[in-house]
Each structure stands twice: as structure tokens, then as C-alpha cells.
Amino acid sequence: MPNDDHRDERDLNGSPSGPDATRAAKDAGPFRSAEWFAREGKYGFIPRSWMKSQGFGPELFDGRPVIGICNTWSELTSCNRHLRELAEHVKRGILMAGGFPLEFPVMSLGEPLMRPTTMMFRNLVAMDVEETIRANPIDGVVLLAGCDKTTPALLMGAASCDIPSILVSGGPMLNxxxxxxxxxxxxxxxxxxxxxxxxxxxxxxxxxxxxxxxxSAGSCMTMGTASTMAQLGEAMGIALPMNGSIPAADSRRAVLAERSGARIVELVKQGITISQILTRAAFENGVKANGAIGGSTNAVVHLLALAGRLGVEFSLEDWDTLGRNVPTLVDLKPSGRFLMEEFFDAGGLPVVMRRISEKLRLEAPVVEGGTIGQRIANAVSYDDEVIRTRDNPLTEEGGIMVLKGNLAPNGAIIKPSAATPRLMQHRGKAVVFKDADDFRTRIDDPDLDVDADSILVLQNVGPRGYPGMPEIGSMALPKKLLTQGVTDMVRISDARMSGTAYGTVLLHVAPESAIGGPLGLVRSGDMIRIDAAGRSLELEVSEAELATRRAAWVQPAAAHDRGYGKLFIDHVTQADKGADFDFLAGKSGTPPSKVSF
Known part of the structure; x- marks a missing residue:
């Protein structure tokens, strides 16, 4: 039975009601868009005239804020196929609040279809968002995201411009x-x-x-990366409450979109930019919320990259330090039993955050006004099986663990809520695959020298090696062991894994194999020792032998010698730095640009 005592003065979307619903707005004008639409002579005539060709009346050019709706709709991204319709609800909210909505597309990233991996294109989409905002008369932006990498890409692009922003997720599909x-x-x-x-x-x-x-429409209804990033947008205050859990097919998702459209107009009028919401406190809350929901390991690289765009001091070590002693309370696949519909019905993220409130930075701001503490103060649980109580957690230690040692000098990560407890302290013989093709060719070979205690090691699948750091770190187990009833093994790689995956999987090993990291020196038969509690990952090979192997190591040929692929390989940072481009750290705002005519 629910054990929370107080009911909140909120509607079904979790938006606050009553006298504290909004801050008193101040006019932050003249708005940036005035450089286009308020000018005299040909410099105002041309942008107004060409926009009027779409049927926009003169009232829309009267000095009201222009709100961009950044849309990742695409039929190639099935999770986002409903975002065109959702954008109409955002527009209605913007118009109701006195704004001028203008929808624009950016490249969409769909996990099921894109090759070699959507992660290779996250930074490209972030650049697309950043430059589209900067080049156009946009005062604030609503970020319409869904499938995994669209959320961090849009947030990263908006963060680089540092304009008022609000995230609207597409929501999870039906069970x-x-x-x-x-x-x-x-x-x-x-x-x-x-x-x-x-x-x-x-x-x-x-x-x-x-x-x-x-x-149905929507993203994965497990606690995969899409759901995780939508939840973290909510936890960090850049999205309205319940953004992460309302199902895509639920009419309340459209209402949330409309309210987000209205709210972005107020954020522009108040001059509240994304960096004023996504503070250090917000990132701390994001890490702790991720542990409590059993969130995706992909959140690690995304939040590191986002912090880098904002200039927020935030590191891989923070994931371990801040995530310690955070229990996983959400009993949701892949770590638990239920799905996102049940999570929404149970009360969603506000309940989770209320139950770990003593660990949170409650003073962190939120886009609707006020603080995260005020948002969650009266959250009510409607199902203590789905959102467990503190005395009955799914996992005592839910935070991401960062392991280091001679095999991962700059760190590797593991998700304890998805791992097998007995394998968190383990010593085993390495079975090495030199790349993804080698793995696919040999994993089901009946003559493969492997047993249940072996450790599968996959090389050359990191940010530069694959390239793009694909979600293949949760390697399929050998068929001959599956038939023996083996359900989990330790697996180590410089790749990522899907947020929907599970198992005792060590990921994001840095530095990666393809640039000479120690992972690339491992040979089949080597012994590896894992001590998750001690945060240690060690290859039991002498320094002298490693030096000999290092001297003989030959760097694999780059997969691309031109175009975006080459740009990616030449400039992507390692996983412990967020796998962003080295030249995109720090926000640059929206300085005035020269006119084009």
C-alpha cells in the first residue's frame, strides 16, 4: 500500500497549481529576434516579407518572442514518428502565451536502423542544433526528442547557445x-x-x-537510454514534471507539450537560459536519480558531454562518488519486473526523488519556477511494488560504479542493478575478440575455449576504434554455454551497451584499444581480476610483459579517411570525457552575426 502521507496540489501531469504556478515575468526584451524582424528598411523588409509568404500575419512580428521548436521527427526513427503531432500541441501553448512558434527539423537518430551506431552522429546533431539556433531569429527553444541520442544531442546543442530551453520527450510506447x-x-x-x-x-x-x-508510437518502455534521458531531463529540471513517464499514446503527453510551449515563452521573458537550470546541483541530482531508477549506463557519457558544453565542473569520478549508497527503487526492466506504464501509474519520478530527497540538492531550479524540492515535496506513491520504499529496495547500491586499474587507467563503468552479485568479485581467464566481426564469427563456435568462469573481452569498439562506440558491450553469451544453463558472464569492452541490456558488463574502458589502451594488449588466457566493491579492474600480467606487447602493438587502420567519419575519429574525446568533440567544449552563446545581404 502507498505510504506517503501527503497529496500534492498538482494535476495529472504533475504541473503545479495555485499561487506559485509561475514566477512573475519580467520583460527581458528586446529579444534577439528583433535583429531580424524589428529593423527598418530592407534588413527588416526581407525577413518579414519572406516569412509572410507562409501566411503569418503582421501581429506575429509585433515584438513577441520567437520560439523555435526543434523537431527530431523522422520515419527513419520510429520512436519519434509522432513528434509532428506533438509539435502542434507545443505551438498551441506558445501562441496561447503570446509567442511566435517556428518549427525546424534537425537530423534524427533512430537506434534500430542507423549504422554503424547513432553515437557516432550524436555530436553531428548537436552541431546541427547549435548552428541552426545561432543562425536564425530564435529567442527560446523547445527540444522535441525521443529515441536515445536525440535527447543528449538536442540538449548539448542548446547548451552551446545558452538560450532559454525546455525539453519535451515523446514518451514511452505502450507495454x-x-x-x-x-x-x-x-x-x-x-x-x-x-x-x-x-x-x-x-x-x-x-x-x-x-x-x-x-x-504504438514512442520509445522503449523499459528503463533504456530513451526513458533514462527523459527521466534525467526531468530530474535536472529542464523538463516539466512527469515528462519522463507519460506514455506517448496518452493524451496527457499532449497536455504536457502544450504547457511546455506556454512555459518557454515565460522563460524567454524572464531571461532564464539553459545554463541557469543545468547547474552543478542539477547534475548531482541527475546522477542520484539515475541510480534510483536503475538508469542506463549511456547516461554517463551524455551527462559528461553536456557538462562540458556548459562549462560545469563534472567528471567520471563524480558518477561514482555521488552515486554511492543510492538504492535502486524502481522495479523496472531491465533491472526489475515492470514497464513504464506501471511506473507512470505509480507516480513517476517525483515519488522516486521524494524517497531519496535527503540525498538531493533540493535547491536546484526547475523550468516551471521554484526548486526541485518544491516540485517533489508532496509526491504520492500509488504502487510500492513498482516504486519501492527505502526499506525494500530492488538493489542497495544502484549508482554507476567506476572501476580503475592497469586494465582501465582512466576508468571503466558497471551498472550494479543489472549485474549478477556473485560476479561482482571475480577472477577469470580472458577470451579475447579483436573486434566485432571476430566476435560474431567465433562466439558460437563449439570449439571456442570458454567456460562459465571465463571473461569475454572485446577490443577495438571504442569511440575511435569502431568508430562511434556501439552498443555491443553486452556480448551475447556462447551458444554452448546457454544450452548448459549459463545466464551471465563477465564481459569487458571499450564499447557501450543498450540501456535495455543487463548482465555483469564492464564498459567504456578508457583509454580505448584503438589508441593503444591496455585493453588492446590483453590476450586469451590472461587472468583478469574484478573487485567491484574495491573499484578495481586488474590484468594479471607483469609490467615487463605489457611493455613488450606495447612495443609490438600496431594501431588498427582508421575506418574513415574523409568526411564526417574522419572528423569524428580525429576529434572525438575518450569515454571518460563524454565522447564529445574536443573543439566543442564550453558554451559560446549567440553572438550577433553579420547580415547575409
């Missing part, structure tokens, strides 16, 4: 259902694949499950 079994996107793909590979499921049954798992 998957298949023959009396609930399916969670991504998470159950791995389980279904294992059943198919071991003959427990036919090809026809697998095909039926495909349609049953993904049955």
Missing part, C-alpha cells in the same frame, strides 16, 4: 504483450534471441513477437 507475456523493448529482445538460438522458439513465433513488442 508489449505476447501470448500472456509482457515484453519490454530491447530487454526481451535479448531473451527472445537466446530462446530462438537454443531452439525454444520457432522463427514464426519470433516474428509474431516482433509485432507484439512494438505496438
Amino acid at each position: 508489449g504483450r505476447f501470448r500472456g507475456r509482457e515484453l519490454g523493448s530491447g530487454t526481451d529482445v535479448f531473451r527472445l534471441d537466446e530462446e530462438y538460438r537454443t531452439g525454444q522458439m520457432t522463427r514464426e513465433e519470433l516474428g509474431d513477437a516482433e509485432a507484439a513488442m512494438s505496438r
Whole structure:
């Protein structure tokens, strides 16, 4: 039964009601857009005239703030296919509040289709967002995101410009259902694949499950990266309450979009920019919320990159330090049992944050006005199975762990809520795969020298090596071990893993193999020792032998010698720095540009 005592004066979307609903607005004008639309002569005539060709009346050019709606809609990104419709609700809110909405597209990133990995293009989208905002008469922006990398990419781009911003997520899809079994996107793909590979499921049954798992608009309804980043946008105050959990198909998602449109107008009038919301306190809250929800490991590189764009002091070590002693309270796949519909019905993130409130920076600001402490003060739990109480956590230690040692001098990470406890202290023999193709070729070879205590090691799949650091760190287990009933093994790589994945997987090893990191020197048969509690990851090979191997090491050929691929390889930072481009650190604002005519 719910055990929270107080009910909140909030509506079903979690927006505050009553006298504290909004701050008293001050006129921050003249707005940036006045440089385009308020000028005399040809410099005002041309932008106004060409915009009027779309049917915009003169009242829209009367000095009201211009709000960009940054839309990642695409039929190539199925998770975001409903964002065109959602944008109309945002527009209505903007118009109601006296703003001038202008929707614009940016490159969209869809996990199921893009190759080699969407992570390779996150920085490109961030550049697209940044330069589109800077080059156009935009005073504030609503960021319409959904699938995994669209959220961090849009936030990074807006952060570089440091204008008033608000995040609106597309929301999770409806729960998957298949023959009396609930399916969670991504998470159950791995389980279904294992059943198919071991003959427990036919090809026809697998095909039926495909349609049953993904049955509505929206992103993964597990606590994958899309849901995690939407939750963290809410936890860090850059999105309205319940942004992370309202299902995409629920009408209350449209209401939240409308309210976000109205609120961005007020943020522009008040002159409240993204850097005033995404403070150090916000990042601390993001790390702690991530542990409490059992969030994706991908959040690590995204928040590191976002902090770098804002100039906020925030490091990989902060993930470990701040995340310690944070219990996982949300019983949601991949770590637990339930899905996002149940999480929303149970009360969503405000309940989670209230239950760990003594660990939070409650003074952190939020986009609706006031503080995160005020937002969560009266949150109510409606299901203590889905959002567990502090005395009944899913996992005592939910925060991301950062391990270091001679195998990962700059760090590697592990998600304890998704790992097998007995493998968190482990010593095993390395079975090494030199790259992803080698892994796919040999993993199901019946003659592969591997047992349940072995440690699978995958090399050359980091930011530069693959390139793009793909989500293949949660390596499929060898078929011959699956048939023996083995369900988890220790796996180590410089790759990422899907937020929907699970297992005892060490990721983001830095420095990566492809630039000479120690991971690239591991050979099959080497012994590796993992001590998660001691935050240690050690290769039991002498320094002399490692020096010999290092002298003989040959750097793999780069995958690209031109275009964006070469730009990425030449300038991407390592995972412990967020895998952003080295030339994009720090915000640059929106300085006045020269006119184009």
C-alpha cells in the first residue's frame, strides 16, 4: 500500500497549481529576434516579407518572442514518428502565451536502423542544433526528442547557445504483450534471441513477437537510454514534471507539450537560459536519480558531454562518488519486473526523488519556477511494488560504479542493478575478440575455449576504434554455454551497451584499444581480476610483459579517411570525457552575426 502521507496540489501531469504556478515575468526584451524582424528598411523588409509568404500575419512580428521548436521527427526513427503531432500541441501553448512558434527539423537518430551506431552522429546533431539556433531569429527553444541520442544531442546543442530551453520527450510506447507475456523493448529482445538460438522458439513465433513488442508510437518502455534521458531531463529540471513517464499514446503527453510551449515563452521573458537550470546541483541530482531508477549506463557519457558544453565542473569520478549508497527503487526492466506504464501509474519520478530527497540538492531550479524540492515535496506513491520504499529496495547500491586499474587507467563503468552479485568479485581467464566481426564469427563456435568462469573481452569498439562506440558491450553469451544453463558472464569492452541490456558488463574502458589502451594488449588466457566493491579492474600480467606487447602493438587502420567519419575519429574525446568533440567544449552563446545581404 502507498505510504506517503501527503497529496500534492498538482494535476495529472504533475504541473503545479495555485499561487506559485509561475514566477512573475519580467520583460527581458528586446529579444534577439528583433535583429531580424524589428529593423527598418530592407534588413527588416526581407525577413518579414519572406516569412509572410507562409501566411503569418503582421501581429506575429509585433515584438513577441520567437520560439523555435526543434523537431527530431523522422520515419527513419520510429520512436519519434509522432513528434509532428506533438509539435502542434507545443505551438498551441506558445501562441496561447503570446509567442511566435517556428518549427525546424534537425537530423534524427533512430537506434534500430542507423549504422554503424547513432553515437557516432550524436555530436553531428548537436552541431546541427547549435548552428541552426545561432543562425536564425530564435529567442527560446523547445527540444522535441525521443529515441536515445536525440535527447543528449538536442540538449548539448542548446547548451552551446545558452538560450532559454525546455525539453519535451515523446514518451514511452505502450507495454508489449505476447501470448500472456509482457515484453519490454530491447530487454526481451535479448531473451527472445537466446530462446530462438537454443531452439525454444520457432522463427514464426519470433516474428509474431516482433509485432507484439512494438505496438504504438514512442520509445522503449523499459528503463533504456530513451526513458533514462527523459527521466534525467526531468530530474535536472529542464523538463516539466512527469515528462519522463507519460506514455506517448496518452493524451496527457499532449497536455504536457502544450504547457511546455506556454512555459518557454515565460522563460524567454524572464531571461532564464539553459545554463541557469543545468547547474552543478542539477547534475548531482541527475546522477542520484539515475541510480534510483536503475538508469542506463549511456547516461554517463551524455551527462559528461553536456557538462562540458556548459562549462560545469563534472567528471567520471563524480558518477561514482555521488552515486554511492543510492538504492535502486524502481522495479523496472531491465533491472526489475515492470514497464513504464506501471511506473507512470505509480507516480513517476517525483515519488522516486521524494524517497531519496535527503540525498538531493533540493535547491536546484526547475523550468516551471521554484526548486526541485518544491516540485517533489508532496509526491504520492500509488504502487510500492513498482516504486519501492527505502526499506525494500530492488538493489542497495544502484549508482554507476567506476572501476580503475592497469586494465582501465582512466576508468571503466558497471551498472550494479543489472549485474549478477556473485560476479561482482571475480577472477577469470580472458577470451579475447579483436573486434566485432571476430566476435560474431567465433562466439558460437563449439570449439571456442570458454567456460562459465571465463571473461569475454572485446577490443577495438571504442569511440575511435569502431568508430562511434556501439552498443555491443553486452556480448551475447556462447551458444554452448546457454544450452548448459549459463545466464551471465563477465564481459569487458571499450564499447557501450543498450540501456535495455543487463548482465555483469564492464564498459567504456578508457583509454580505448584503438589508441593503444591496455585493453588492446590483453590476450586469451590472461587472468583478469574484478573487485567491484574495491573499484578495481586488474590484468594479471607483469609490467615487463605489457611493455613488450606495447612495443609490438600496431594501431588498427582508421575506418574513415574523409568526411564526417574522419572528423569524428580525429576529434572525438575518450569515454571518460563524454565522447564529445574536443573543439566543442564550453558554451559560446549567440553572438550577433553579420547580415547575409
